[in-house]
Amino acid sequence: MQGKAELIEGARVIFEDRVETASVRIEAGGITGIDVARDGATVVPGRGRVLAPAFVDIHGDAFERQLQPRPGVSVGTEAALLETDRQLAANGIATAYHALTLSWEPGLRSVETGWQVVRALEHLRPRLTVDNRIQLRWETFCPEAVPLIAHVLAGQDRPALAFNDHTSAALLHPSVALHDRPFDQVAEYPLTDLAAPAFLHKMEARAKRSHMTTPDYVALIAEVWSRRPQVPALIDHIAALARAHDTPMLSHDDSQPETRAYYRGLGATVAEFPMHERAFLAAREGGDLIVLGAPNAMRGGSHLGSPGAAAMIARGLCDILASDYFYPAMLGAVVRLLADGVADLPALWKLVAANPAAAMGLTDRGRIAPGLRADLVLLDWPEDGPPAPLRTWVSDRGGYSAL
Known part of the structure; x- marks a missing residue:
């Protein structure tokens, strides 16, 4: 997935000190912005899901x-x-x-x-x-x-x-x-x-x-x-x-x-x-x-x-x-x-x-912030059940997807 920008949009994001709804932009294996414009990026729907550091x-x-x-x-x-x-x-x-x-x-x-x-x-x-x-x-x-x-x-x-x-x-x-x-x-x-x-x-x-x-x-x-x-x-x-x-x-x-x-x-x-x-x-x-x-x-x-x-x-x-x-x-x-x-x-x-x-x-990893590796996991986490990984990003190596 190297080269193509993606915007994980509207997920509940686990930051170092808080959890809040945000969009995270990644490109070339790195996190390039929080709540920035799509700017041609492929949108990954995140609403109703949790995005966390891998x-x-x-x-x-x-x-x-x-x-x-x-x-x-x-x-x-x-x-x-x-x-x-x-x-x-x-x-x-x-x-x-x-x-x-x-x-x-x-x-x-x-x-x-x-x-x-x-x-x-x-x-x-x-x-x-x-x-x-x-x-x-x-x-x-x-x-x-x-x-x-x-x-x-x-x-x-x-x-x-x-x-x-x-x-x-x-x-x-x-x-x-x-x-x-x-x-x-x-x-x-x-x-x-x-x-x-x-x-x-x-x-x-x-x-x-x-x-x-x-x-x-x-x-x-x-x-x-x-x-x-x-x-x-x-x-x-x-x-x-x-x-x-x-x-x-x-x-x-x-x-x-x-x-x-x-x-x-x-x-x-x-x-x-x-x-x-x-x-x-x-x-x-x-x-x-x-x-x-x-x-x-x-x-x-x-x-x-x-x-x-x-x-x-x-x-x-x-x-x-x-x-x-x-x-x-x-x-x-x-x-x-x-x-x-x-x-x-x-x-x-x-x-x-x-x-x-x-x-x-x-x-360079373990947190969600611009400039760090795009090592992320998107979770399906219903209120009445256990979470499950839907997608894992590992910098520019591809990752895993059940989407």
Whole structure:
């Protein structure tokens, strides 16, 4: 649609500080005016509809279900990512950071799969509608991922880097709740018994995902745990690489103020899915941004027992909602939070557009104003029913339309 001007006329427009009826003119991938003359533009009827900034999703791993529709059943990477791109556009998401787990595990979350996804996105770039980017969701016990991380950091699409330690979490002694686990690098970490029946049962699903037997998987995680003394230096190295490329950094599942302070000191000023109130408070005190999952807000609570997104938003302890594992949740979360009176619509929309864009350093999107990208979503939003995207504009890339 590049070159031809369009005027989205008479919609209720979600601006940063208000919702009001207006017309928005776009041309050559950008917003060129608010309530201006048609001036030869093609008119898109907006009356009775809602026009909003398209979603900016900084953590989504639903693409894994396209790569592996059933456990152990994989499909072609490029076909999977083309389908993901279309799902994103149909859900009003114009910018998506795929949370690409880079783990020591074989299979879906392996470094090998990571390379396949990265190469496929590079090859498909001219054919994609949405601005597909990568969140390097790096497992800190995985030195094998360093060449891939360096490659992506040096690429043309500025990624994000998230520090994950699911190894320590998996090996936590069952007497300690996951949301109470200590800082990952404490000297006397409360380690589980690797021969305990409950632990072996917990590892069954991970083993299946990795195409391994449970005993072999347990032997592998034990070998990986032996790397623990080298992990802090490896984290320092990766953080330095990210800082050199001015890459936004996040830490994942913080449970202690000490954890948040450690990653903040490395330059990770975004706390992603904190697991305890004390971690939220530490992040806010330190001036960090806080990310929670939109499914948490849409469903009315976390499936892991972490603090509820609605309560944290109401307390000013959540800045961003991400799709996590379900792309439609970004819109669904706004609907639920609005119905529950958590905040007004402009404030809620910042959680899914302006704030995540700012967190990633994307100053050209997330808001509706002249001079910004025309990343927009037009919604059919009846008073007595849930909204649905009718059309998504993604700058000059085309978009999605159900009109």
